[in-house]
Amino acid sequence: MAYAITQTCCTDASCIAVCPVNCIHPAPGEPDFGTTDVLYVDPRTCIDCGACADACPVDAVKPADTLTGPDAVYAERGARYYADRDPNPAWTEPRIPRSLPPGTPAPRVAIVGTGPAACYTAQELLRCADAEVTMIDRLPVAGGLVRFGVAPDHVGTRGIGESFAALLRHPRVRTHLGVEVGTDVTHADLVRHHHAVVYAVGAAAPRPLGVPGADLPGSLPATRFVAWYNDHPEAPANLVDLTGVRRAVVVGNGNVALDVARLLAVDPDSLAGTGIAAHALDALRAGGPREVVVLGRRGPGQAAYTWPELHALKHLPGVRLVVADSPETRAALARADPADPTDHAALLHDVPIEPVDFGSAPPPGRRIVLSFSCAPVEVRGLGRVSSVRTTTGDIDAQLLVSAIGYRGTPLPDLPFDEATGTVPHDRGRVEAAPGTYVVGWIKRGPSGGIGANRLCAQETADSLLTDASAGRLPTPPGSARDFRRLVRGGAPRPMAGAR
Ligand SMILES: Cc1cc2nc3c(=O)[nH]c(=O)nc-3n(C[C@H](O)[C@H](O)[C@H](O)COP(=O)(O)OP(=O)(O)OC[C@H]3O[C@@H](n4cnc5c(N)ncnc54)[C@H](O)[C@@H]3O)c2cc1C
Ligand SMILES: NC(=O)c1ccc[n+]([C@@H]2O[C@H](COP(=O)([O-])OP(=O)(O)OC[C@H]3O[C@@H](n4cnc5c(N)ncnc54)[C@H](OP(=O)(O)O)[C@@H]3O)[C@@H](O)[C@H]2O)c1
Numbered sequence: 001m002a003y004a005i006t007q008t009c010c011t012d013a014s015c016i017a018v019c020p021v022n023c024i025h026p027a028p029g030e031p032d033f034g035t036t037d038v039l040y041v042d043p044r045t046c047i048d049c050g051a052c053a054d055a056c057p058v059d060a061v062k063p064a065d066t067l068t069g070p071d072a073v074y075a076e077r078g079a080r081y082y083a084d085r086d087p088n089p090a091w092t093e094p095r096i097p098r099s100l101p102p103g104t105p106a107p108r109v110a111i112v113g114t115g116p117a118a119c120y121t122a123q124e125l126l127r128c129a130d131a132e133v134t135m136i137d138r139l140p141v142a143g144g145l146v147r148f149g150v151a152p153d154h155v156g157t158r159g160i161g162e163s164f165a166a167l168l169r170h171p172r173v174r175t176h177l178g179v180e181v182g183t184d185v186t187h188a189d190l191v192r193h194h195h196a197v198v199y200a201v202g203a204a205a206p207r208p209l210g211v212p213g214a215d216l217p218g219s220l221p222a223t224r225f226v227a228w229y230n231d232h233p234e235a236p237a238n239l240v241d242l243t244g245v246r247r248a249v250v251v252g253n254g255n256v257a258l259d260v261a262r263l264l265a266v267d268p269d270s271l272a273g274t275g276i277a278a279h280a281l282d283a284l285r286a287g288g289p290r291e292v293v294v295l296g297r298r299g300p301g302q303a304a305y306t307w308p309e310l311h312a313l314k315h316l317p318g319v320r321l322v323v324a325d326s327p328e329t330r331a332a333l334a335r336a337d338p339a340d341p342t343d344h345a346a347l348l349h350d351v352p353i354e355p356v357d358f359g360s361a362p363p364p365g366r367r368i369v370l371s372f373s374c375a376p377v378e379v380r381g382l383g384r385v386s387s388v389r390t391t392t393g394d395i396d397a398q399l400l401v402s403a404i405g406y407r408g409t410p411l412p413d414l415p416f417d418e419a420t421g422t423v424p425h426d427r428g429r430v431e432a433a434p435g436t437y438v439v440g441w442i443k444r445g446p447s448g449g450i451g452a453n454r455l456c457a458q459e460t461a462d463s464l465l466t467d468a469s470a471g472r473l474p475t476p477p478g479s480a481r482d483f484r485r486l487v488r489g490g491a492p493r494p495m496a497g498a499r
């Protein structure tokens with residue numbers, strides 16, 4: 001019996017490199033890689049060796065015959081993916097990582113951030129050259145969104161944090177936590193002590209909702225709400241008051257919106273023992289909503305969530321998933337073709353479509369309502385949210401979470417593109433600042449799962465090593481020891497976790 005790849009796959013392609021028979025696809029360089037939600041094992045050629053399961057950092061690969069309940073469908077999807085494909089596809093060109101010519105001095109590289117983009121970049125530099133890496137993060141805990149973004153009930157996905165934590169213990173890595181670049185140290189400080197500086201600072205700001213009332217108590221962006229349930233050091237325990245919340249509205253149709261909806265709707269007892277913050281669990285137990293309404297401003301065919309996350313929502317224990325009836329939604333769903341894997345609306349073919357009375361208290365039981373072609377126009381309430389006016393009518397709700405995407409913010413001394421919220425670059429190289437590079441969400445914008453940062457990091461590391469080989473990296477006057485002294489002397493905050 002073959003292996004199969006399940007929900008937590010973050011498409012980082014680690015399994016492809018270890019498969020002895022080339023039966024995991026799409027691989028980097030193949031057409032669907034970069035758009036597929038998960039990778040697939042070809043059951044016709046898999047020899048059941050288990051190497052992929054050992055290599056997977058998020059525990060996504062399982063023997064197909066052990067998959068039960070909602071997970072059983074992953075084996076079927078794998079078989080369907082290969083139904084019309086060649087059982088012996090050509091091997092993709094192996095990637096030969098760039099290395100430095102003999103005699104080139106090993107570069108000393110500062111990486112700002114400790115999220116996935118930073119860690120994949122460090123891995124690449126350590127593997128390809130004798131680089132010394134200084135990792136710096138403004139937070140006292142490493143991991144970026146793997147620690148403070150990924151939902152606490154995505155236990156397998158959070159497991160990737162362990163492999164990143166091991167990287168921070170590498171003998172050629174020094175880590176400074178609780179040090180903010182731009183406040184505690186400057187870009188010039190980094191340049192003075194390193195051959196190259198890589199910014200992997202992510203995109204932590206919320207996209208503004210921009211409707212009247214969006215700042216009322218009881219209305220907040222997902223950036224804050226997610227930080228609250230993940231115990232982010234800057235999100236106070238009392239940030240979210242769920243007292244009296246019967247119905248919550250979540251704006252947006254991406255995976256973050258589904259994370260927020262799921263955590264609000266599920267029986268809080270099922271979250272005990274996950275990494276959820278104790279204060280969030282207490283608040284959910286004391287007064288979480290019975291109904292969560294997820295608003296998509298476009299139709300079901302244009303939703304940004306991925307199939308595995310929607311599939312999980314359909315099977316959430318104790319929670320009914322329904323689609324709010326409307327003529328547009330009914331028409332879009334009627335047109336959907338369940339046989340077409342690219343038809344996003346078809347993902348809802350087995351979800352009931354029902355009229356919903358948004359003006360009355362929610363019915364007994366827990367439910368999530370997907371309401372399409374519906375956008376907020378105003379958030380209303382006296383002193384706190386009591387209703388949301390939308391393009392299709394009013395919704396009686398006591399909490400609004402706006403999950404409409406993240407946004408990068410400008411970095412001192414670097415160029416910035418206001419339209420995309422990213423730093424302009426060429427293959428990761430910031431041309432306006434020689435020796436400076438970007439990677440991850442601050443380079444590409446705030447989309448893509450954890451694994452997408454791996455290819456992105458390979459590209460940035462390649463550019464950096466190309467510049468090192470060509471002698472284009474400036475020689476820093478300061479040493480690594482000088483930099484450590486500077487950080488110890490200059491950083492006003494405790495150096496929790498610094499080595
Ligand atoms: C809520 C949420 C849930 C997600 N869940 C999943 C999931 O389940 N599966 C999946 O595959 N993907 C998931 N993703 C996507 C994934 O988290 C991102 O692809 C990834 O984290 C982006 O990596 P990054 O390194 O660019 O940014 P980040 O992970 O944000 O890391 C940036 C780091 O830089 C640090 N930093 C910022 N500014 C400074 C500064 N000035 N000085 C020093 N340090 C600084 C930050 O503290 C942070 O540690 C999720 C994203 C979100 C928002
Ligand atoms: N695998 C996982 O479990 C997981 C979990 C969380 C996040 N992630 C990944 O992290 C990335 C970021 O996720 P995300 O959900 O923040 O972003 P996203 O995927 O870009 O989704 C943003 C959503 O907000 C909507 N939106 C934007 N502006 C709006 C406005 N003004 N009013 C109403 N709706 C608006 C968008 O609709 P339009 O399409 O109409 O613009 C879209 O539906 C994604 O790649 C995601 O897959 C993965």
Ligand code: SF4
Nearest residue numbers: 019046047049050052
């Ligand atoms: S079990 Fe072995 S043969 Fe099968 S997909 Fe995994 S690595 Fe490839």
Ligand code: SF4
Nearest residue numbers: 009010012013015056
């Ligand atoms: S997370 Fe990576 S290693 Fe695991 S199945 Fe997906 S692509 Fe393969």
